[in-house]
Amino acid sequence: xxxxxxxxxxxxxxxVKVPALSDISFRVAKGECVTLHGASxxxxxxxxxxxxxxxxxxxxxxxxxxxxxxxxxxxEVAALRRSIGVVFQDAKLLPGRTVYENVAFVLRVLGTxxxxxxxxxxxxxxxxxxxxxxxxxxxxxxxxxxxxxALARAIARKPLLLLADEPTGSLDESMAGEVIDIIKDxxxxxxxxxxxxHQARLAAxxxxxxxxxxxxxxxxxxx
Amino acid sequence: MLGFLIGExxxxxxxxxxxxxxxxxxxxxxxxxxxxxxxxxxxxxxxxEQWRDRVRITVFLKQEPSAAETDELVDxxxxxxxxxxxxxxxxxxxxxxxxxxxxxxxxxxxxxPTNPLPASLxxxxxxxxxxxxxxxxxxxxxxxxxxxxxVSGGMDWVDRLARGRRLLDVIGLGIGAVLxxxxxxxxxxxxxxxxxxxxxELEIMxxxxxxxxxxxxxxxxxxxxxxxxxxxxxxxxLIAVYALAxxxxxxxxxxxxxxxxxxxxxxxxxxxxxxxxxxxxxxxxWLARGRTAP
Numbered sequence: 001x002x003x004x005x006x007x008x009x010x011x012x013x014x015x016v017k018v019p020a021l022s023d024i025s026f027r028v029a030k031g032e033c034v035t036l037h038g039a040s041x042x043x044x045x046x047x048x049x050x051x052x053x054x055x056x057x058x059x060x061x062x063x064x065x066x067x068x069x070x071x072x073x074x075x076e077v078a079a080l081r082r083s084i085g086v087v088f089q090d091a092k093l094l095p096g097r098t099v100y101e102n103v104a105f106v107l108r109v110l111g112t113x114x115x116x117x118x119x120x121x122x123x124x125x126x127x128x129x130x131x132x133x134x135x136x137x138x139x140x141x142x143x144x145x146x147x148x149x150a151l152a153r154a155i156a157r158k159p160l161l162l163l164a165d166e167p168t169g170s171l172d173e174s175m176a177g178e179v180i181d182i183i184k185d186x187x188x189x190x191x192x193x194x195x196x197x198h199q200a201r202l203a204a205x206x207x208x209x210x211x212x213x214x215x216x217x218x219x220x221x222x223x
Numbered sequence: 224m225l226g227f228l229i230g231e232x233x234x235x236x237x238x239x240x241x242x243x244x245x246x247x248x249x250x251x252x253x254x255x256x257x258x259x260x261x262x263x264x265x266x267x268x269x270x271x272e273q274w275r276d277r278v279r280i281t282v283f284l285k286q287e288p289s290a291a292e293t294d295e296l297v298d299x300x301x302x303x304x305x306x307x308x309x310x311x312x313x314x315x316x317x318x319x320x321x322x323x324x325x326x327x328x329x330x331x332x333x334x335x336p337t338n339p340l341p342a343s344l345x346x347x348x349x350x351x352x353x354x355x356x357x358x359x360x361x362x363x364x365x366x367x368x369x370x371x372x373x374v375s376g377g378m379d380w381v382d383r384l385a386r387g388r389r390l391l392d393v394i395g396l397g398i399g400a401v402l403x404x405x406x407x408x409x410x411x412x413x414x415x416x417x418x419x420x421x422x423x424e425l426e427i428m429x430x431x432x433x434x435x436x437x438x439x440x441x442x443x444x445x446x447x448x449x450x451x452x453x454x455x456x457x458x459x460x461l462i463a464v465y466a467l468a469x470x471x472x473x474x475x476x477x478x479x480x481x482x483x484x485x486x487x488x489x490x491x492x493x494x495x496x497x498x499x500x501x502x503x504x505x506x507x508x509w510l511a512r513g514r515t516a517p
Binding site (some may be wrong): 052054072075077078079080081082083084086092094095105106108109110138157 | 227423424426427428429433435
């Protein structure tokens, strides 16, 4: 499902080279739920961005869903991303659209038949417990609800792989717990999950394999 | 999917607000200017055509031929390329015409000791002869006839009218082109503004792997819609100006150009203006996409 081999990512700030990831290698099998744990600046976000080709590695091989990610052409990147759901810390909901419209929007732009959109949107909202908030706008949602709406948007497309980049980063304990439960449910239904967090307690709460990043290096692979 | 894309384009148009309105108005202005010059040019061209049909070349003869010579001369001229018809005007007929023109002063002509007017041939031109080159060639051939004293008439002033029409076309195209560039830039600005407003949507679209066409098409459609709306408004403006000013201008046009009534643009020209507006707007939308492409 995911395979990284000796991946380096170095950012250039003027003449200065800043390594964000150093010699990262690991594999994630289909159906696994893996937590990526590390402090802020450890390289979690950069690593996830490499997986959905928002960044290119400076060196090394990356394979996701059978694709040689750095070698993909623009059209192939779009095709890869259609199989990946991505959730961010800031939810990235469209402020001018309701929760329903936010979820439906991605289905529409991907050409989902009209008759399938409403059932799929409500199925996704039901799974994250937001059916009653379908007509609410993002500004009317709590942070936890916004994050659940973002998860609904990601799972409505039925992705093979879910990349969650600190989705609980700005949530209190109970809201974070709700999000973790939803992620567990998504994983239980067969989606491979890579969940990035800086909170060691949440990493442990998933009771799954955890990759520990420290200053851009993979220092421990446990579980 | 197409319904969704059109819906998105309309939503974008609404979001662009006053900039979109400015783009539509500039498109209206550029196409109204172009259409206005086209309208004037069409009518001037029609006048030139009409006058070209009425052009006569008069061949004044050295001396009045006999009846047999007249028939032979008329047949010879009739056989020349560019000639539609030939009419012989005798000296006495010419004098009669002069008297008609003089009216109550016709007695002046009667006091002349001899008829000073020459016999002549009135040559009507066919399509081939009614061109500047055709008329010049025919005048040369008529001048070379041994019976010819002088040839008058021709296409000079019709030529000038045609040149004036071409000048109008060039001025119209020039002004239209300048305004069209302004309209394209405004449409580009409106679309760029929408791109800025839509940056979050575009980011989501890219992240979920939306096809490039789905990202690009609403912007193109938005530009095309602005252009089309501008073109429709320009045509309304032209119709209104034609309906309001036409009846007041017709007497003047009748006296100066000899046109009985002004004509509006032909349907294919109207369709052409609408297409031009749509393409102009589409180009503006496409330019905006190019400027902000990741």
